[in-house]
Every structure is written in structure tokens, then in C-alpha cells.
Amino acid sequence: MNRAIDLARQCPVVEGAFSVGAVIVADGLEIATGYSRETDPKIHAEESALDKLDPADPRLKRATIYSTLEPCSERATKTRVPCTDRILHAGISTVVIAWREPPTFVEDCVGVEKLEQQGVKVIELPEQADAAMSMNRHLDLS
Numbered sequence: 001m002n003r004a005i006d007l008a009r010q011c012p013v014v015e016g017a018f019s020v021g022a023v024i025v026a027d028g029l030e031i032a033t034g035y036s037r038e039t040d041p042k043i044h045a046e047e048s049a050l051d052k053l054d055p056a057d058p059r060l061k062r063a064t065i066y067s068t069l070e071p072c073s074e075r076a077t078k079t080r081v082p083c084t085d086r087i088l089h090a091g092i093s094t095v096v097i098a099w100r101e102p103p104t105f106v107e108d109c110v111g112v113e114k115l116e117q118q119g120v121k122v123i124e125l126p127e128q129a130d131a132a133m134s135m136n137r138h139l140d141l142s
Contacts, residue, residue, distance in 0.1 A: 001098055001128045004066045007035040007045070009135050016105070019135045020045040022067045024092070026059035046071050046083040050090055064094040068132035070101045071111040084111045088118050096123045098132030104140050 007021030017036060022045035024032040034048025043051075046067055053060065071083035087095060101109035112122050 001066050001125055004068050005131050007033055008068045011036040018069055020069045022046045022049045022065060024049050024063050024065050026063040031059055042077055044083050050086050061091045063092050065092050066096045068098045070097050070109055073109050073111040073114050084114045094121045098125050098128040
């Protein structure tokens with residue numbers, strides 16, 4: 001998670017979006033990373049990391065994705081697939097998050113619930129939440 005938090009600090013800061021970092025690990029090795037707005041203004045961290053891998057990469061089935069924020073369950077840009085759907089499509093079996101998405105932009109994010117309903121193990125690390133939120137303090141995090 002510390003690596004994901006470091007990546008989140010690299011995000012270009014904007015008023016209308018969270019800064020998030022993501023790391024995909026398989027067989028004890030980092031296989032991809034991403035952060036919000038890494039390659040374009042609308043890309044999410046998980047999306048960026050997954051885009052760096054072949055969707056047929058067999059390591060994805062045994063991978064864990066670490067994300068500083070709960071993966072989105074809906075997107076403002078309807079042409080983009082929500083990160084929870086991307087994770088499910090990739091077959092990643094474990095998701096580790098530092099904090100759940102507050103209602104700042106989405107009234108009721110159900111990323112964790114959606115993942116768990118599909119059999120994905122979700123682990124929350126509340127002891128990492130302050131560090132993961134630190135680069136987002138300019139936003140309303142209530």
C-alpha cells in the first residue's frame with residue numbers, strides 16, 4: 001500500500017477528482033502500477049495499471065490490486081468502464097484499499113460491495129487511510 005500511496009502523490013492535482021495510486025502484484029512481484037491522470041485527465045489509477053497489462057495475462061487471475069481508494073462503481077464519463085468492472089473482468093481475486101470513497105463526487109459508491117458480491121476478497125487497511133487521504137485534503141472528504 002505504501003507504494004500506491006507514493007504513486008498517488010504523483011497525480012496532477014485537480015479540484016474535481018481524487019488523487020489515487022494503484023499497484024498490481026502477482027507472485028510477490030509488482031507487475032503494473034498506475035495513478036490518477038497519469039496518461040490523460042480522465043484516467044483512474046486502477047484503469048491506468050490494468051491498461052499496462054495484456055487482458056489475457058495469466059498472472060491477473062492470481063493477482064492482488066492495491067488501491068489507495070475504493071475502486072469506482074460508476075463513472076461520470078459514461079464511455080469509460082468503472083474500475084470495479086475492470087477488476088472483475090481481469091479476474092483479480094483480491095483488492096486491498098486504504099479508504100472507502102466518500103460522497104464527494106458519487107453519492108453511494110458500492111465498489112466494495114460489488115466486488116464482494118462477485119467473490120472478490122476485499123481487504124481494508126484503515127491504518128493507512130490518513131496517508132492515502134493526505135493528497136486529497138483540498139477536497140470535501142466528509
